[in-house]
Amino acid sequence: MIADKARFRIIRRLERIVGYRLPLSAFHGTTLEAISSKLNFDQLDPTTREQLLAFFDAFLKCKCRDSPLCGCPERKFTRLIIELRENGLDHRQISGYLLDEFGIDIYPADLLSFLEDAVHVFEAIRDIACIQQKEGLQKSVEAHIALIER
């Protein structure tokens, strides 16, 4: 999963604040729980604090009982990457955006291969939609493919 490749640049500082070691992945359950437990962000500089709050707002706001371990954060992250690509950002620009906005490091090459895989998934859905003569779904999936591939 692409979310597994996302890492906080300030992971060491976060560890000092929570007082225990955190996994490398920003979307690992332990990391998500540390952030959603509203740890004391006051020790952080304003930029980092903004980034963590933006991360919280974008990925950790759901009403599931087992939040943040419900899968929503990873799904929202995956959807955001596709949306950014469909809005015209390339894999390098998406990487830069995620760093600016959330303090997340993710390699452009990982984003590129994720987007290529996403196209293959959409193509498989399109083929099934075609076989089942679901024209509306087929057209909508084709539009996604065109936006990602342009």
Ligand SMILES: [Zn+2]
């Ligand atoms: Zn959820």
